[in-house]
Amino acid sequence: MTTYTLPELQRPPAAEPATVYTVASGDLRPAANVTCWPTQEKLEGDLATALGDLGWKVRRGHAVDEAKGHGFIDSQRAGIEVFKHIPKDAPLIVVEAVWQYSHHVLAGLRDHRGPILVVANWSGEFPGLVGLLNLAGSLTKAGRDYAVLWSADFTDDWARESLRGWLETGTLTHDTSHVRPLPPLSGADPETALGVALARQLREEKAIIGVFDEGCMGMYNAIIDDEFLNPLGVYKERLSQSALVAEMKKVSDEEAQQVRAWLDRAGLTFHTGTDEATELTDAQLHSQFKMYIAAVRIADDFGLDAVGIQYQQGLKDTVPASDLAEGLLNNVQRPPVRSRDGVRELYAGAPLPHFNEVDEGVAVDSLVTNRIWTAMGLDPATTLHDIRWGEEYDGRFVWVFEISGSVPASHNGGYDKSYSMRQPPMFFPLGGGTLSGVSKPGEIVWSRVFLMDGGLHADLGRATSVELPEEETRRRLDATNHQWPIMHAVLHGVTRDQFMARHRANHLNVAYAPDAATADKALRAKAALFAELGVEVHLCGDVAVQP
Numbered sequence: 401m402t403t404y405t406l407p408e409l410q411r412p413p414a415a416e417p418a419t420v421y422t423v424a425s426g427d428l429r430p431a432a433n434v435t436c437w438p439t440q441e442k443l444e445g446d447l448a449t450a451l452g453d454l455g456w457k458v459r460r461g462h463a464v465d466e467a468k469g470h471g472f473i474d475s476q477r478a479g480i481e482v483f484k485h486i487p488k489d490a491p492l493i494v495v496e497a498v499w500q501y502s503h504h505v506l507a508g509l510r511d512h513r514g515p516i517l518v519v520a521n522w523s524g525e526f527p528g529l530v531g532l533l534n535l536a537g538s539l540t541k542a543g544r545d546y547a548v549l550w551s552a553d554f555t556d557d558w559a560r561e562s563l564r565g566w567l568e569t570g571t572l573t574h575d576t577s578h579v580r581p582l583p584p585l586s587g588a589d590p591e592t593a594l595g596v597a598l599a600r601q602l603r604e605e606k607a608i609i610g611v612f613d614e615g616c617m618g619m620y621n622a623i624i625d626d627e628f629l630n631p632l633g634v635y636k637e638r639l640s641q642s643a644l645v646a647e648m649k650k651v652s653d654e655e656a657q658q659v660r661a662w663l664d665r666a667g668l669t670f671h672t673g674t675d676e677a678t679e680l681t682d683a684q685l686h687s688q689f690k691m692y693i694a695a696v697r698i699a700d701d702f703g704l705d706a707v708g709i710q711y712q713q714g715l716k717d718t719v720p721a722s723d724l725a726e727g728l729l730n731n732v733q734r735p736p737v738r739s740r741d742g743v744r745e746l747y748a749g750a751p752l753p754h755f756n757e758v759d760e761g762v763a764v765d766s767l768v769t770n771r772i773w774t775a776m777g778l779d780p781a782t783t784l785h786d787i788r789w790g791e792e793y794d795g796r797f798v799w800v801f802e803i804s805g806s807v808p809a810s811h812n813g814g815y816d817k818s819y820s821m822r823q824p825p826m827f828f829p830l831g832g833g834t835l836s837g838v839s840k841p842g843e844i845v846w847s848r849v850f851l852m853d854g855g856l857h858a859d860l861g862r863a864t865s866v867e868l869p870e871e872e873t874r875r876r877l878d879a880t881n882h883q884w885p886i887m888h889a890v891l892h893g894v895t896r897d898q899f900m901a902r903h904r905a906n907h908l909n910v911a912y913a914p915d916a917a918t919a920d921k922a923l924r925a926k927a928a929l930f931a932e933l934g935v936e937v938h939l940c941g942d943v944a945v946q947p
């Protein structure tokens with residue numbers, strides 16, 4: 401008999417019959433949650449109508465907070481509290497019309513015993529599809545079963561039939577027949593030999609990725625544990641964003657002005673104004689140039705091979721956006737940065753691959769892409785994009801790939817075809833400019849490194865970045881975030897729904913090749929490299945891997 405007072409566990413209520421529970425994970429930034437709330441309400445209404453028509457009731461797992469002005473779960477703690485009141489065996493739908501932080505709901509979802517469905521609205525307005533894909537990647541890494549579904553407004557037959565199937569069986573299987581394992585490659589093939597040699601070099605000689613504040617924007621899928629990275633030869637240098645700010649303070653005004661002058665000469669257009677709250681100002685840019693120099697110096701101090709600045713938490717309340725620095729780092733031609741004593745030019749004539757939002761899947765990918773493309777004499781500039789949205793154009797499905805801030809200028813065809821606009825205030829209170837443009841037409845290799853079934857995987861595919869008429873580009877930019885860089889991408893042999901069903905991340909990597917045959921070769925080298933490192937390679941869609 402104990403004299404201790406033992407905690408009594410709170411028991412969640414029993415599931416009500418024919419009732420689906422819903423939750424909505426949001427941003428950590430109040431401005432984003434409040435701004436996006438009406439769109440979320442509309443999606444939840446559309447979904448409730450569809451579920452009602454199928455004979456199911458909807459019970460929202462948490463109330464709308466009138467004082468906050470939204471109904472999102474906006475922290476991990478809030479999510480844990482919400483899930484205490486959700487019947488563990490009930491069917492549960494995570495409804496997403498916005499960008500969300502997956503860790504807000506991950507604790508509850510890990511323990512939930514009933515079937516889980518993640519849905520998003522097929523809309524570019526706010527990044528709901530991006531939110532869904534991040535949560536999908538995070539649940540995949542966590543090893544939790546779930547299903548995914550998307551629809552413009554849940555009135556279409558496909559979405560309704562899919563919902564019915566999920567409600568009846570708790571599962572939903574999409575067509576992923578476009579994915580196949582990498583066949584054995586011939587060692588006599590020069591690209592295969594290159595990939596294998598670069599893999600061995602990486603594993604033996606090792607590389608360091610600099611990680612400024614890992615994981616604080618909730619992308620659980622983007623954290624790749626050392627146990628998975630180290631066997632590839634990749635090691636993390638864990639850095640603090642406060643060190644970046646400290647280093648920025650040491651950069652002289654004159655050095656920052658030299659970066660500005662270089663970019664002005666290169667033809668980058670800055671859309672500036674004077675209102676700090678809503679416009680891009682010279683002062684914000686000046687701070688961003690200091691960040692660029694500071695990041696390169698810290699990278700040099702630690703001998704980094706790639707670097708990632710997370711920005712969204714902490715730094716967003718301290719200095720203007722990191723994006724402009726990120727776009728510069730990823731480009732071969734960029735303003736020179738010298739060591740503090742002025743003696744050495746750092747990383748001269750080469751990009752220092754930057755992985756936006758500290759997505760470590762992108763880090764590995766960018767690192768190896770940089771090495772393969774450089775060895776093949778190609779432009780090694782690579783970037784991630786958000787899988788933001790897409791629509792048919794002229795009989796083809798054209799994706800809107802749109803990173804939330806910057807791409808290397810070469811992807812836009814050069815600095816003179818690129819521009820910098822103020823980051824949207826709801827996400828970026830202190831402003832800062834982008835490095836934007838419309839990605840040039842051309843052949844690309846796309847890829848994603850991700851964790852699944854307790855191991856590292858890589859999906860590889862081919863695509864074409866296509867040119868669309870100016871009005872269509874404008875329409876797509878206006879339907880999403882017009883400040884951000886856009887790529888009009890047509891995937892080879894992968895339908896919209898196949899891609900959505902399979903992709904395990906909100907991001908994918910892209911790199912250009914001068915023509916289709918060279919892109920196929922580069923993809924082959926990449927496949928060989930990953931396979932040699934023990935990463936499970938999957939080919940997606942029409943990919944020619946035999947020379």
Ligand SMILES: C[C@H](O)[C@@H](O)[C@@H](O)C(=O)CO
Binds near residue numbers: 804906
């Ligand atoms: C600014 C936004 O929150 C973005 O960070 C979001 O849409 C993403 O880019 C997620 O990859």
